[in-house]
Amino acid sequence: MKPAGNSVTARDLVVEYPTPRGTVHALSLDRLEVDGGESVAIMGPSGCGKSTLLGLLAGLARPTTGTVTIGATVISSLQEKARIRFRRQNMGMVYQADNLLPHLSVEENVGLQLGIARRAADADGEVEALLQRLGLAALRTRLPDQLSGGQRQRVAVARAVIHRPAVILADEPTGSLDPANAERVIDTMIDSQRAIGATLVLVTHDPSIARRADRIIELERAILTAAAPDAVAVPDAV
Template sequence: MVNHILLHNISKNFSNQEFTTEVLKNINLTIYGNEYTAIIGPSGSGKSTILSLVGTLDDPTSGQIYFNELDVTSIKKDKLADFRFEQIGFVFQQYHLLPSLTALENVMSPMVPRKVSYDKKGQAEEMLELVGLKDKLNSLPSQLSGGQQQRVAIARALVHKPKWILADEPTGNLDVESSENIFALLKSIHQEYQIGVVFVTHDSEFASRSDRIIELRDGSIVADYRKGDPT
């Protein structure tokens, strides 16, 4: 069975004392792990909100989200962190590296409070080598370029060998060459390690080179097409 994520009748509202804003409206969508999937749309369309919900960082106002047959919206809060650790790696536009830690320590950080069956340091070194930073293990984030920092963030997302990588504007802060390198790295990881990749982007060129493009506007899916579909 292909790994998949199912969003069933998902809505998300944000409320304050005066207003309620409907950010996502009755989303029904299945994302497959064997597809490199781009989510596009203008600012405020709900792209990052979908990623946050799929990543179990937030709860939908209504609806269910399934990872294969598991309804993650029913998992108790104290168990969600374990689920995320086992299943999901996150890559963000802002990198979110800890400035006082080396590249190696940043990659090891998700494993620090956990018991694992493998050597933590060895696993982190392996991931940094995978992303081309074998010679930067002891460098602080301030000693790395933006592209190198994003590679550290990708290594950190991969260190527990998740089933899915969720990337929110992973090239948004990078120059053209670094953006191309990060896009290519994520795609090679997807293909070589059979890790599902879902990435939010404003870059239409990168989106056009994905296997599937899901387009949002005003909280609704307005287009959903795959490479090779008739235009």
């Protein structure tokens, strides 16, 4: 367990957006609980609120009503600057687009995260050790446009975990990859999550990727249901 705690809890979440045609209900869920160190995959059809939920867990937005708690911190009640600070120090983010900075090398992209998290005391040593462990050391001096899609995404995972976050949030991290590269990326992510004891919440459309998590949660029509990794979703069970 991380010092600040790394359980993830969401309760009574509602997200609504006013539009000229009326109110859009983007998300509604009663309860989500993820134990510290657990990995959970969230699945569901497009438009059901998966990415909206992940954004709330990350503190990128606040719900219309309800609470999101990471460890002992109710991040949904924090003001924007406090949420940014908490996210930088306690969370690692991985998206379908790797978002690597094109003018920085692999080791510079990864090392920059330590500075953002204000943990740059031994950045060179920590980056080198992580790249070695993840099999990325041979790529350390390359720029992003000199990498394959799978390599870029593995570097994005390295950047997300270098500061040993309490929680890793991943939004379709393998969505643009072929099956072989997707497998390598998810291997890198799961191995890293377990090595640092982080909690992982992963959004994916791919059942084979979802089965790598400890638990699968199906999000359908703004209602959360849960299933064991190899099972079909069971309505009204979390």
